[in-house]
Amino acid sequence: MKKRVSFLFSLMLVLSLFLSACGGFQKKEESAGDKGKDGDKTADVPQELRINIKTEPFSLNPGLANDSVSGSVLNQTFEGLTRIKDGKPELAMAESYEVSKDLKTYTFKLRDAKWTNGDPVTAKDFEYAWKWALDPKNQAQYAYQLYYIKNAQAFNEGKAKAEDVGVKAIDDKTLQVTLESPTPYFLELTAFYTYYPVNSKMAQQNPKWYTNAGDQYTSNGPFKMVSWEHNNKIVLEKNENYWDANSVKLEKIEMVMVNDTNTELSMFNNGELDWAGMPTGQLPPDSLPKLKEEGKLNVQPIAGVYWYKFNTEKPPLNNVNIRKALAYAINRKAIVENVAKGGEIPAMAAVPPTMFPENEKGYFKDNDVEKAKEYLKKGLEELGLKDVKDLPPITLSFNTDDKHAKIAQAIQDMWKKNLGIEVKLENAEWAVYIDKLHSGDFQIGRMGWLGDFNDPINFLELYRDKKGGNNNTNWENPEYKQLLIDSQKETDSEKRKEMLKEAETILMDEMPIAPIFFYTNTWVQKDNLKDVEMSGLGDVQFKWAYFE
Amino acid sequence: MLRYISKRLLYMLLSLFLIVTATFFLMRAAPGGPFTSEKQIPPEIEKNLNEFYGLDLPWYHQYFNYLVSIAKWDFGPSFKYKGQTVNDLIEEGFPVSFFLGMEALLLAVSIGVLLGIIAALNHNKWQDYGAMVFAVLGISVPSFIMASILQYFLAIKLGWFPVARWESLQHTVLPALALAATLTAFIARLTRSSMLEVLGNDYIRTAKAKGLSRGQITVKHAIRNALLPVVTYLGPLSAQVLTGSFVIEKIFGIPGLGSHFVTSITNRDYTTIMGVTVFYSILLLLAVLLVDIAYGFIDPRIKLAGGKKGE
Numbered sequence: 001m002k003k004r005v006s007f008l009f010s011l012m013l014v015l016s017l018f019l020s021a022c023g024g025f026q027k028k029e030e031s032a033g034d035k036g037k038d039g040d041k042t043a044d045v046p047q048e049l050r051i052n053i054k055t056e057p058f059s060l061n062p063g064l065a066n067d068s069v070s071g072s073v074l075n076q077t078f079e080g081l082t083r084i085k086d087g088k089p090e091l092a093m094a095e096s097y098e099v100s101k102d103l104k105t106y107t108f109k110l111r112d113a114k115w116t117n118g119d120p121v122t123a124k125d126f127e128y129a130w131k132w133a134l135d136p137k138n139q140a141q142y143a144y145q146l147y148y149i150k151n152a153q154a155f156n157e158g159k160a161k162a163e164d165v166g167v168k169a170i171d172d173k174t175l176q177v178t179l180e181s182p183t184p185y186f187l188e189l190t191a192f193y194t195y196y197p198v199n200s201k202m203a204q205q206n207p208k209w210y211t212n213a214g215d216q217y218t219s220n221g222p223f224k225m226v227s228w229e230h231n232n233k234i235v236l237e238k239n240e241n242y243w244d245a246n247s248v249k250l251e252k253i254e255m256v257m258v259n260d261t262n263t264e265l266s267m268f269n270n271g272e273l274d275w276a277g278m279p280t281g282q283l284p285p286d287s288l289p290k291l292k293e294e295g296k297l298n299v300q301p302i303a304g305v306y307w308y309k310f311n312t313e314k315p316p317l318n319n320v321n322i323r324k325a326l327a328y329a330i331n332r333k334a335i336v337e338n339v340a341k342g343g344e345i346p347a348m349a350a351v352p353p354t355m356f357p358e359n360e361k362g363y364f365k366d367n368d369v370e371k372a373k374e375y376l377k378k379g380l381e382e383l384g385l386k387d388v389k390d391l392p393p394i395t396l397s398f399n400t401d402d403k404h405a406k407i408a409q410a411i412q413d414m415w416k417k418n419l420g421i422e423v424k425l426e427n428a429e430w431a432v433y434i435d436k437l438h439s440g441d442f443q444i445g446r447m448g449w450l451g452d453f454n455d456p457i458n459f460l461e462l463y464r465d466k467k468g469g470n471n472n473t474n475w476e477n478p479e480y481k482q483l484l485i486d487s488q489k490e491t492d493s494e495k496r497k498e499m500l501k502e503a504e505t506i507l508m509d510e511m512p513i514a515p516i517f518f519y520t521n522t523w524v525q526k527d528n529l530k531d532v533e534m535s536g537l538g539d540v541q542f543k544w545a546y547f548e
Numbered sequence: 549m550l551r552y553i554s555k556r557l558l559y560m561l562l563s564l565f566l567i568v569t570a571t572f573f574l575m576r577a578a579p580g581g582p583f584t585s586e587k588q589i590p591p592e593i594e595k596n597l598n599e600f601y602g603l604d605l606p607w608y609h610q611y612f613n614y615l616v617s618i619a620k621w622d623f624g625p626s627f628k629y630k631g632q633t634v635n636d637l638i639e640e641g642f643p644v645s646f647f648l649g650m651e652a653l654l655l656a657v658s659i660g661v662l663l664g665i666i667a668a669l670n671h672n673k674w675q676d677y678g679a680m681v682f683a684v685l686g687i688s689v690p691s692f693i694m695a696s697i698l699q700y701f702l703a704i705k706l707g708w709f710p711v712a713r714w715e716s717l718q719h720t721v722l723p724a725l726a727l728a729a730t731l732t733a734f735i736a737r738l739t740r741s742s743m744l745e746v747l748g749n750d751y752i753r754t755a756k757a758k759g760l761s762r763g764q765i766t767v768k769h770a771i772r773n774a775l776l777p778v779v780t781y782l783g784p785l786s787a788q789v790l791t792g793s794f795v796i797e798k799i800f801g802i803p804g805l806g807s808h809f810v811t812s813i814t815n816r817d818y819t820t821i822m823g824v825t826v827f828y829s830i831l832l833l834l835a836v837l838l839v840d841i842a843y844g845f846i847d848p849r850i851k852l853a854g855g856k857k858g859e
Contacts, residue, residue: 059630136596141589157592211631230632230640232714232803258712258801262696266711270704431580431816438588448586469588 045528045547048252050274052267052281054259056231060217061210062196063133066142072280074193076236076253076542077219081108081126081175081190083543084535087354087454089187093121093197093220094175103182103491104150108175113243115199115218123169128200130167131155145194145452148186150178181488184496185455192453196220222248222543232257249546255280268524277523279538285403288341288522296524299343302538303352303451304519305459306344308396308411312475312512314443316391320510321379326444327514328364328372329418330411335516339406342522347515350507351456351500354536362515363508369418376419393422398446399433407516408446437472445472448519451537456500460484463507475512556840560833567829568618568822572611575821582627582816601627603818614822623823628815634823641805642827644714645792648804651724653782653789656731661778663732664739665771671744679736686733695726695799712801723800727793731785735778743774776847783839787832791824
């Protein structure tokens with residue numbers, strides 16, 4: 001008898017556990033249940049978009065965001081002084097602007113715009129947001145995006161006061177920005193999320209305004225965030241208070257967080273997503289050839305490059321001819337077609353063709369084995385070696401990843417076959433790898449670089465200073481450096497471009513890096529989804545998007 | 549009994565301390581840090597960040613801070629998700645993982661035990677072979693493949709369930725099945741072998757000799773004893789299943805706790821690594837303790853206060 005009671009008791013316990021868990025679940029479902037996925041089918045075409053953003057964003061405070069996930073949410077909910085359309089900045093929050101003669105002072109006139117809660121967007125909001133991001137006590141990792149502004153760096157490093165920073169709200173509608181030095185691409189920068197305004201009234205009331213959706217979370221872009229279930233889903237709805245609300249046709253955007261490429265594609269195939277792949281998600285690499293064959297795959301070149309960095313202080317890579325031999329002996333076309341398979345463009349230059357269209361051809365010939373052998377011979381002579389066999393094996397490092405491994409194996413094979421150079425492969429987990437690269441503990445290392453804003457300087461300035469943080473190659477060239485510095489002061493855009501091209505020529509002649517290919521965005525989407533704006537940087541904007 | 553439990557709790561604290569210590573030093577030994585990124589941040593900004601998170605302090609100071617924060621059950625802010633604390637991550641993720649784990653456990657235990665018993669009662673007959681083929685399949689097919697197979701057939705081909713995500717009860721079926729497959733197989737095998745052993749015992753023969761029906765013998769005498777190893781296995785298993793599976797959560801896009809175990813390490817999210825490790829350890833240790841206590845109820849021969857002779 002006693003046993004039976006205890007058995008019953010334990011059964012009840014298990015059941016109650018189960019039910020209580022159920023109860024917790026039901027509640028959640030209700031909050032998500034109002035989406036009426038089936039109910040809306042009666043309407044013409046529901047203007048509701050469902051995309052995947054892979055992971056939880058780092059932060060939805062524009063001042064703190066430093067990753068593409070946060071960027072792809074903020075680009076829909078906020079708006080800066082300018083906005084990128086068709087690759088060019090157009091006026092957004094700013095109605096007009098004036099630039100001083102020395103190109104160092106910008107005066108923006110703001111248009112009449114409102115925050116989602118009805119508060120007016122003022123120049124003060126911009127000043128507040130930028131200074132907040134620069135304030136060292138707020139630990140904004142992307143504060144350096146604002147270093148173009150006068151005294152911004154000094155303030156961020158605690159060497160100047162907030163008042164010294166070159167951004168000032170003259171009145172509610174006038175914002176004056178003073179720059180450290182002329183910045184020809186400043187209007188590109190003002191479209192970037194670190195330059196977005198923040199509702200200063202809300203933020204001052206509640207310093208934690210950005211951690212959840214709700215009344216406290218106000219934005220000024222085409223969409224407003226209505227719910228944010230951490231690690232699960234973000235829901236945006238059309239912002240009726242947006243100044244250009246007439247252009248916004250989507251009623252709702254659902255951003256789910258599924259960090260698995262195969263699942264993402266399955267969900268798309270099953271009609272659970274309207275978009276799969278980049279820039280917010282990713283397609284499984286193995287699926288690309290098949291999707292391409294079926295004509296479903298969309299490919300767009302973006303401002304990004306995949307390259308190998310040479311540590312120019314480690315022999316034999318301190319020899320420019322050896323570096324050139326290695327760079328010339330890579331068959332990029334074969335890698336792009338047989339290994340990467342995402343429609344990438346072979347790179348024989350450092351700046352992507354989205355910025356320099358002529359770079360599709362590049363500075364040297366792809367797979368130029370003849371030239372490579374000549375350089376190798378010269379290099380070996382300079383090193384005092386008789387034969388390639390006397391060259392100790394070179395180590396090629398990459399972070400652990402299937403694709404990187406395959407590319408490295410292909411290149412290892414090419415170097416061995418074309419030049420007779422022995423290459424050892426070495427992979428490490430991401431953080432370990434980055435640490436090695438930043439500390440110079442490598443010979444050849446893989447790296448990628450994606451542009452933050454649409455200007456070649458983005459790619460070229462990496463190699464300006466030997467200890468520039470992202471250089472890693474230990475290479476420095478005074479002429480190159482001077483050209484980049486001078487280019488900042490050049491007002492004529494054609495002349496400036498020439499200077500940058502000249503700098504790139506030096507870079508490609510000294511070869512501290514071997515570019516492999518320029519990145520592309522690959523994705524599949526519903527056929528009736530139109531007017532999604534993808535910038536050359538690979539960002540996506542849904543402001544003008546609609547379902548047909 | 550009380551004495552025994554308090555003694556066990558003391559040991560638990562000791563193990564927990566060892567786990568925390570080992571985790572702390574292993575974590576710090578790994579190269580890279582939470583702010584390591586492709587685009588290196590300026591050193592001044594990094595310095596600020598390190599100061600804010602207390603990473604500029606000497607290691608013993610940091611270690612001590614960690615111990616204090618764990619004692620206070622306040623794991624601090626996450627490095628990876630600004631504005632969220634590790635406690636938030638656990639509070640949000642655990643109920644989801646718990647629900648999914650519960651569903652899988654219930655499935656696994658009920659089906660597994662049933663299969664095991666059927667197999668044992670029909671030893672060397674087709675039912676036995678059928679159940680064991682199923683079990684071997686369940687054990688040898690990795691869960692990510694099982695998940696993909698389920699997604700392909702039940703979601704894409706038949707359209708019965710959504711492919712992924714965590715929205716309604718319907719969404720939970722596929723992940724629960726995928727999670728339960730291996731467990732079911734283990735439990736079935738375990739039940740079968742221990743059932744076979746029990747059925748060969750003298751007291752079963754006695755029961756038969758007394759003229760009890762087969763059903764009565766099985767239910768009253770055999771199953772109870774045969775379940776002992778299953779319970780042993782169930783303790784640590786439930787701690788593991790209820791805290792979530794990285795693979796299943798990743799494939800089905802479930803906002804549970806399991807993904808944090810792996811991603812926090814990749815991100816060098818120190819506070820999250822520490823938080824989820826401590827949380828998991830506590831659950832595991834508790835589960836083991838509960839199993840030991842449960843023994844006494846299932847099998848009166850086992851005395852809990854047995855380890856006294858050394859005193």
